[in-house]
Amino acid sequence: xxxxxxxxxxxxxxxxxxxxxxxxxxxxxxxxxxxxxxxxxxxxxxxxxxxxxxxxxxxxxxxxxxxxxxxxxxxxxxxxxxxxxxxxxxxxxxxxxxxxxxxxxxxxxxxxxxxxxxx
Amino acid sequence: xxxxxxxxxxxxxxxxxxxxxxxxxxxxxxxxxxxxxxxxxxxxxxxxxxxxxxxxxxxxxxxxxxxxxxxxxxxxxxxxxxxxxxxxxxxxxxxxxxxxxxxxxxxxxxxx
Numbered sequence: 001x002x003x004x005x006x007x008x009x010x011x012x013x014x015x016x017x018x019x020x021x022x023x024x025x026x027x028x029x030x031x032x033x034x035x036x037x038x039x040x041x042x043x044x045x046x047x048x049x050x051x052x053x054x055x056x057x058x059x060x061x062x063x064x065x066x067x068x069x070x071x072x073x074x075x076x077x078x079x080x081x082x083x084x085x086x087x088x089x090x091x092x093x094x095x096x097x098x099x100x101x102x103x104x105x106x107x108x109x110x111x112x113x114x115x116x117x118x119x
Numbered sequence: 120x121x122x123x124x125x126x127x128x129x130x131x132x133x134x135x136x137x138x139x140x141x142x143x144x145x146x147x148x149x150x151x152x153x154x155x156x157x158x159x160x161x162x163x164x165x166x167x168x169x170x171x172x173x174x175x176x177x178x179x180x181x182x183x184x185x186x187x188x189x190x191x192x193x194x195x196x197x198x199x200x201x202x203x204x205x206x207x208x209x210x211x212x213x214x215x216x217x218x219x220x221x222x223x224x225x226x227x228x229x230x231x
Contacts, residue, residue: 043207
Protein backbone atom coordinates (compact mmCIF):
# COMPACT_ATOMS: atom_id res chain seq x y z
CA UNK A 1 0.00 0.00 0.00
CA UNK A 2 1.50 3.29 -1.10
CA UNK A 3 1.24 5.90 1.62
CA UNK A 4 1.78 9.01 -0.52
CA UNK A 5 1.24 8.55 -4.23
CA UNK A 6 1.77 11.02 -7.03
CA UNK A 7 0.76 10.85 -10.66
CA UNK A 8 2.21 10.98 -13.16
CA UNK A 9 5.73 9.84 -12.35
CA UNK A 10 7.10 11.45 -15.51
CA UNK A 11 5.71 14.39 -17.43
CA UNK A 12 7.20 15.84 -20.60
CA UNK A 13 5.45 18.83 -22.08
CA UNK A 14 6.01 21.87 -24.23
CA UNK A 15 6.49 25.41 -23.07
CA UNK A 16 3.26 27.30 -22.62
CA UNK A 17 1.15 24.26 -21.79
CA UNK A 18 -0.91 23.81 -18.64
CA UNK A 19 -0.43 20.64 -16.63
CA UNK A 20 -1.49 19.11 -13.32
CA UNK A 21 0.19 16.75 -10.90
CA UNK A 22 -1.97 14.80 -8.50
CA UNK A 23 -1.16 13.65 -4.99
CA UNK A 24 -3.05 11.42 -2.63
CA UNK A 25 -2.21 10.13 0.83
CA UNK A 26 -3.90 7.29 2.67
CA UNK A 27 -2.25 7.91 6.02
CA UNK A 28 -5.06 9.98 7.48
CA UNK A 29 -2.73 12.97 7.78
CA UNK A 30 -4.17 16.45 7.85
CA UNK A 31 -1.19 18.35 6.42
CA UNK A 32 0.15 18.05 2.90
CA UNK A 33 3.02 19.74 1.08
CA UNK A 34 4.56 20.33 -2.30
CA UNK A 35 8.34 20.52 -2.58
CA UNK A 36 10.44 21.26 -5.64
CA UNK A 37 13.81 19.62 -6.24
CA UNK A 38 15.96 21.34 -8.83
CA UNK A 39 18.71 19.89 -11.01
CA UNK A 40 21.24 20.37 -8.24
CA UNK A 41 19.04 18.27 -5.92
CA UNK A 42 18.17 21.27 -3.77
CA UNK A 43 14.77 20.80 -2.10
CA UNK A 44 12.55 23.75 -1.32
CA UNK A 45 9.03 23.91 0.00
CA UNK A 46 6.39 25.48 -2.24
CA UNK A 47 3.08 25.05 -0.46
CA UNK A 48 1.53 23.49 2.60
CA UNK A 49 -2.11 22.78 3.33
CA UNK A 50 -3.66 21.82 6.64
CA UNK A 51 -7.21 20.47 6.53
CA UNK A 52 -7.67 21.94 3.03
CA UNK A 53 -6.49 25.37 4.16
CA UNK A 54 -3.35 26.97 2.71
CA UNK A 55 -0.87 27.63 5.50
CA UNK A 56 2.44 28.04 3.69
CA UNK A 57 2.91 29.75 0.36
CA UNK A 58 6.55 30.37 -0.40
CA UNK A 59 7.66 32.73 -3.11
CA UNK A 60 6.24 30.75 -5.99
CA UNK A 61 4.99 32.24 -9.28
CA UNK A 62 1.22 32.48 -9.36
CA UNK A 63 1.28 30.21 -12.39
CA UNK A 64 1.41 27.48 -9.74
CA UNK A 65 -1.90 26.86 -8.05
CA UNK A 66 -2.41 24.12 -5.48
CA UNK A 67 -5.84 22.71 -4.93
CA UNK A 68 -6.97 20.55 -2.04
CA UNK A 69 -10.44 19.06 -2.61
CA UNK A 70 -10.16 17.15 0.67
CA UNK A 71 -7.47 16.54 3.22
CA UNK A 72 -6.28 13.37 1.50
CA UNK A 73 -5.53 15.13 -1.79
CA UNK A 74 -3.33 18.02 -2.80
CA UNK A 75 -3.02 18.65 -6.52
CA UNK A 76 -0.66 21.07 -8.21
CA UNK A 77 -1.73 22.87 -11.35
CA UNK A 78 0.84 24.77 -13.40
CA UNK A 79 -0.15 27.26 -16.10
CA UNK A 80 1.98 28.48 -18.98
CA UNK A 81 4.87 26.15 -18.28
CA UNK A 82 8.39 27.53 -18.65
CA UNK A 83 11.73 25.82 -19.17
CA UNK A 84 12.75 26.74 -15.62
CA UNK A 85 9.86 24.74 -14.22
CA UNK A 86 11.68 21.53 -15.14
CA UNK A 87 12.36 19.78 -11.85
CA UNK A 88 11.21 16.92 -9.69
CA UNK A 89 8.14 17.79 -7.65
CA UNK A 90 7.55 15.93 -4.39
CA UNK A 91 4.33 15.69 -2.48
CA UNK A 92 4.48 14.95 1.25
CA UNK A 93 2.14 14.61 4.19
CA UNK A 94 2.37 14.70 7.96
CA UNK A 95 0.08 14.73 10.93
CA UNK A 96 -0.43 17.93 12.84
CA UNK A 97 -1.59 17.96 16.38
CA UNK A 98 -2.24 20.69 18.83
CA UNK A 99 -1.74 20.16 22.49
CA UNK A 100 -0.55 22.25 25.38
CA UNK A 101 -0.80 25.28 23.15
CA UNK A 102 1.85 24.09 20.72
CA UNK A 103 1.20 22.84 17.25
CA UNK A 104 3.38 19.92 16.40
CA UNK A 105 3.95 18.01 13.23
CA UNK A 106 5.04 14.44 12.91
CA UNK A 107 7.69 13.53 10.40
CA UNK A 108 6.76 14.03 6.78
CA UNK A 109 6.25 11.11 4.40
CA UNK A 110 7.16 11.78 0.80
CA UNK A 111 5.81 10.54 -2.48
CA UNK A 112 8.08 9.13 -5.19
CA UNK A 113 8.23 12.39 -7.07
CA UNK A 114 7.09 13.62 -10.48
CA UNK A 115 9.84 14.47 -12.92
CA UNK A 116 8.60 17.37 -15.02
CA UNK A 117 10.51 18.20 -18.19
CA UNK A 118 9.52 21.27 -20.14
CA UNK A 119 10.85 21.37 -23.71
CA UNK B 120 20.83 33.27 5.96
CA UNK B 121 18.38 30.46 5.45
CA UNK B 122 20.77 27.89 4.02
CA UNK B 123 21.31 24.53 5.66
CA UNK B 124 24.77 23.45 4.59
CA UNK B 125 26.18 20.03 3.82
CA UNK B 126 29.27 18.87 2.01
CA UNK B 127 28.39 17.73 -1.50
CA UNK B 128 30.16 14.41 -1.74
CA UNK B 129 31.56 11.62 0.43
CA UNK B 130 33.24 8.44 -0.69
CA UNK B 131 33.87 5.53 1.68
CA UNK B 132 34.88 1.90 1.36
CA UNK B 133 32.43 -0.85 2.15
CA UNK B 134 32.64 -1.79 5.81
CA UNK B 135 34.00 1.57 6.92
CA UNK B 136 32.00 4.16 8.84
CA UNK B 137 30.53 7.18 7.07
CA UNK B 138 30.01 10.53 8.74
CA UNK B 139 27.81 13.07 7.03
CA UNK B 140 27.78 16.56 8.47
CA UNK B 141 25.20 19.32 8.45
CA UNK B 142 25.18 22.88 9.70
CA UNK B 143 21.75 24.35 10.26
CA UNK B 144 20.67 27.89 10.86
CA UNK B 145 17.82 28.26 13.31
CA UNK B 146 18.63 27.73 16.98
CA UNK B 147 14.91 27.41 17.69
CA UNK B 148 14.53 24.39 15.43
CA UNK B 149 12.55 21.75 17.25
CA UNK B 150 13.30 18.63 15.25
CA UNK B 151 16.18 17.74 12.97
CA UNK B 152 15.88 14.96 10.42
CA UNK B 153 17.95 12.81 8.13
CA UNK B 154 16.40 11.69 4.86
CA UNK B 155 17.82 9.30 2.26
CA UNK B 156 17.14 9.61 -1.47
CA UNK B 157 18.13 6.74 -3.73
CA UNK B 158 18.45 7.38 -7.49
CA UNK B 159 15.09 8.07 -9.09
CA UNK B 160 13.26 7.60 -5.82
CA UNK B 161 11.53 9.74 -3.24
CA UNK B 162 12.74 10.73 0.17
CA UNK B 163 12.88 8.17 2.91
CA UNK B 164 13.01 9.29 6.52
CA UNK B 165 15.96 7.61 8.23
CA UNK B 166 15.90 9.10 11.67
CA UNK B 167 15.29 12.30 13.56
CA UNK B 168 16.40 13.92 16.78
CA UNK B 169 14.59 16.29 19.06
CA UNK B 170 16.45 19.48 19.84
CA UNK B 171 16.86 18.70 23.55
CA UNK B 172 18.86 15.55 22.79
CA UNK B 173 22.59 15.26 22.11
CA UNK B 174 22.65 11.82 20.58
CA UNK B 175 20.35 9.21 19.18
CA UNK B 176 21.30 5.73 18.08
CA UNK B 177 19.23 3.51 15.83
CA UNK B 178 20.92 0.29 14.72
CA UNK B 179 23.75 1.31 12.35
CA UNK B 180 22.81 5.00 12.53
CA UNK B 181 24.05 7.46 15.13
CA UNK B 182 22.92 11.07 15.14
CA UNK B 183 24.93 13.67 17.06
CA UNK B 184 23.60 17.14 17.74
CA UNK B 185 25.67 20.11 18.89
CA UNK B 186 23.16 22.85 19.52
CA UNK B 187 25.77 25.42 20.45
CA UNK B 188 27.45 25.12 17.06
CA UNK B 189 24.19 24.25 15.24
CA UNK B 190 25.90 21.13 13.92
CA UNK B 191 24.26 17.81 13.15
CA UNK B 192 25.96 14.64 11.99
CA UNK B 193 24.89 11.21 10.82
CA UNK B 194 27.22 8.29 11.31
CA UNK B 195 26.57 5.08 9.40
CA UNK B 196 28.47 2.12 10.81
CA UNK B 197 29.61 -0.73 8.56
CA UNK B 198 28.60 1.13 5.41
CA UNK B 199 27.18 -1.08 2.65
CA UNK B 200 26.82 -0.54 -1.09
CA UNK B 201 23.08 -0.21 -0.53
CA UNK B 202 23.77 2.90 1.51
CA UNK B 203 24.88 4.74 -1.64
CA UNK B 204 22.41 7.60 -2.00
CA UNK B 205 21.96 11.29 -1.35
CA UNK B 206 21.46 12.18 2.30
CA UNK B 207 19.57 15.30 3.30
CA UNK B 208 19.42 16.86 6.70
CA UNK B 209 16.39 18.98 7.43
CA UNK B 210 15.33 21.26 10.21
CA UNK B 211 11.83 21.86 11.35
CA UNK B 212 11.51 25.36 12.68
CA UNK B 213 9.00 26.19 15.34
CA UNK B 214 5.74 28.00 14.98
CA UNK B 215 2.27 27.16 13.86
CA UNK B 216 3.19 26.95 10.21
CA UNK B 217 6.35 24.97 10.59
CA UNK B 218 7.97 23.47 7.56
CA UNK B 219 10.99 21.41 6.71
CA UNK B 220 14.02 23.30 5.44
CA UNK B 221 16.37 20.93 3.70
CA UNK B 222 20.12 20.92 3.43
CA UNK B 223 21.90 20.86 0.10
CA UNK B 224 22.35 17.08 0.22
CA UNK B 225 25.45 14.87 0.46
CA UNK B 226 26.02 12.21 -2.15
CA UNK B 227 27.47 9.13 -0.47
CA UNK B 228 29.37 6.75 -2.71
CA UNK B 229 30.32 3.36 -1.28
CA UNK B 230 33.15 1.56 -3.05
CA UNK B 231 34.23 -2.06 -2.82
